[in-house]
Amino acid sequence: MHELSIATNIVEIVKEYTDKEKASSVNEITIEVGIVSGIVVHALEFALEEAVKDTVLQNAKINILEISGKAKCNKCSHIFEINEIYTQCPKCLDFNSDIIQGKELKVKSIIIE
């Protein structure tokens, strides 16, 4: 449900930049979504379809880059890949780790004409 408020935030952010550049439409937008950001990519795509109507983004190609997850074990400093918020360190089997990559949720860039 909140993917819609994420989608409308994306439109607002882009509009700030297109207003500054005095561009009336966006060709392409690139968005980064981390695998443990809490956002479901296809739900975001669905929400964006609705949110971009009658805005500068309505004809834009939407690129969503999924960023992989990485965690660092606080016990043995091993860095390992994660797909969920909690994953055991494959080296020492402890659950005490911090996520260092994968929570991204950002508008990376736009291409305007």
Place this chain on the structure above:
Amino acid sequence: MCNTCGCEGKDNSIRINKPGEESNNTQHEHEHYHHDHHDHSHSHKTEIKIEQDILQKNNLLAERNRGYFEAKNIFALNLVSSPGSGKTSLLERTIKDIGKELKLYIIEGDQQTMNDANRINKAGAPVVQINTGNGCHLDSEMIQQGVKKLEIEDNSVLVIENVGNLVCPSMFDLGESKRVVIISVTEGEDKPLKYPNMFHSSDICIINKTDLLPYVDFDVEKCKEYALKVNHHLEFIEISVKTGEGIDKWYSWLKNHKAI
């Protein structure tokens, strides 16, 4: 649907009211960009690097809220859980038991009705109800507006009871000092694994309705073990709001953290 902010229209717009007020439709403030359109012949494509966090707007306003709370020494809590875990009952009891020692202010969040705010009002604390309409979580802008209505004194405790939802509120910083997640023993001990984002983003976990433990298959230690996997910093308090068992630990936690 409003193209600016996604709200559904007049009947479902955000409303912020004190108990007894007329239903005020508080519309979002929409930013309008007024500028002249110039004809530029852009025949080339330009890439503009943005690199902006999508939740930046909420997060910046959350930090402003945080700064406001710090300046006025307000201990602000974001109370989250599934619907029916006992958030409102916990607040009612807290207000009745220690409302004289701690100055408590409450912000209630629900899709519809003033029910929770009315309960808090009856318990004796100043309260404001935020109705989100179709929204599934509170955000920092709603809190900012709610706080303005409440006129909170310095050195108080503000408890924000979020919309009952174990998913969406986890993503939205409200500017709170601490986030409290509540789970009741009727919900299943594997909740922390099934809803990891919420438990991961919380500071303390209250396990409520312990008076029902003899009647349900809920393993408290297993629940804590699961929660610690998701968040190794989590502290736990086991209580029964109904019987009062363990509730002193909650009051001690509140008073100790408020003093920091």
